[in-house]
Amino acid sequence: MGRYVINRLAAAIPTLLLLTLTAFLLNSAARGDPATNALRAGGQEPTPEAITAYREQLGLDDPLPVRYATWLGNALQGDFGRSFIDQREVSEILGERIGPTLRLGLAAFIFTTILGVGAGLLFGLFANTWIDYGGRVGSLLLASIPSFWLALLLITYVSEKWQLLPVAGYGGLKFMILPVLALSLGPAASLMRFTRSGMIEVWRQDYVRTARSKGLRQTFLVMRHALPNALLPITTLLGLRFGQLLAGAIVIESIFAWPGMGSALISAISGRDLPVIGAYVLIAGVLFIVVNLVTDLGYAFLDPRVRLDATGGRGA
């Protein structure tokens, strides 16, 4: 297990390097001269001397690798530079938005998992009955409907027509129901399909047939033999689902005026605010890598075959 953890951690290093490099390049691919821009924000046209001095102060004349190292050092301490638009610290802009994003993401993650896995197991258990057919049609439809359209329909009907829930904004449970629904239904649909086929496959295994022929009760069979084995491969999918939700949140946050990192990203792209985009890519990427690392390690912990395979040991 120890070796597997080390291997898995080492594999994340090149990805982290690429992420920081991307964020750095975004940060330095500025339109116009950043020193001039920063000084101009003061209100009047800066003198050439002031620009030269400021450039030196920012280290803009250093070679690229040196600037990368400096930038990386700053980024590790949470300093991502300043926004091109309003000169605020990027860490401040995104820092106050991480909380709402994680809140929405986590709620959607829990909802997606419960709905996707629950319904998927149900469809798998009742494979080729009308429950299963209905579920398959439903999940196919949900996977094809764009989340932003679903969000628009929910706002139009649930909030505006029937006035059941607030249209948009940030707050408690009432404000979260519609965004979570719009965000989760698509990913939940694909989770349903995976869980369903996993369940059907486990149901065909020899050990389930043996257990059945011994005359075990159906509930015991499901709970003890089929469920744990069907759920195992799904744990790795959950990590990927998290990334899907993170990406989906970019769209959904903007529609519901949810003050998260995603809506900040959209306005940053519209305004070509490169430091914010760079910092977002880095933060979201690291978040995604960490979540996947955790789920992979969890999977390896639960299923010894995985870690034996990956260390090149007796697995194959």
Add this chain to the structure above:
Amino acid sequence: MSSLSNVAGAFPATRPRPAIHERPDMRPLRWLGKQKLSLLIPSALLLSIVVASILASVLAPYNPNALDMQQMLASPSPEHPLGTDQLGRDVLSRILYGGRTTIVMSLIGTVATVTLGLVVGLTSGYIGGRFDLIVSTLLTVLLSVPSLLLTLAILGILGAGTEGLLIALIGAGWVGHARIFRSSVLSLRETVYVEAAESIGASRGRILWRHIFPNLMTSVVVLATLDLGALILTITSLSFLGLGVQPPNADWGTMLNEARTYFGQYPLLAVAPGVCISLVALLCNLVGDAIRDVVDVGH
């Protein structure tokens, strides 16, 4: 799969084999012809939507950007079968033109990502060695972040707009395909017929083109249809957010964005573009799944 072909190689000529000049890539097409309605109906529908959109300039009754202040937000009528929008523009014409924008962009994106993925996957998987090590490491690194994140990073550098969005989507989209094709090549390389071709001195290019590439055709078709559906969803989402197609040009995403405030009173403005997006995405999923089912049965 490779074990199956090994068995076939070990016991040759137990049943009549196809003549040698017959190329293996014709088999998928032949049973596609025999296939059931679950494939034919969605394919036909999808094809007709694609054709209708491409022929938008012929089929559309009005200029999609022509304003008519006398006829704002009109209900469906014989002149305007889907009514008009908040600026008096004919919704049916905008749906057709918008479909052309959305579908042509998605088609270009699909062809480009699949081709790029195929080229990288084929060369990397077949050449192997250090080149493959570098490429596969790069693929792993790029795939360890969600592809929408990559798309938005590129879009951030290029700036919002139709071309920027298309380049960003291609730049982020080929990676997943390359990995799939690479692993298919790795297993195809071990098959008996490739070994046989190598043993009679066929060149690398010939083996790739005549023996490996044809066997990837079904995965190419499946991936391309699923990709088309996914791209339509991404393109319309980003256009909706103002990062893709720019107004006044019609696109199913921008149509939804522009008419947002009128959905309550005029549901058709929300329903028409949304149903189109969902329908095309659904048809792509159905076609992709149906082809995959057929392939699995074939094995």
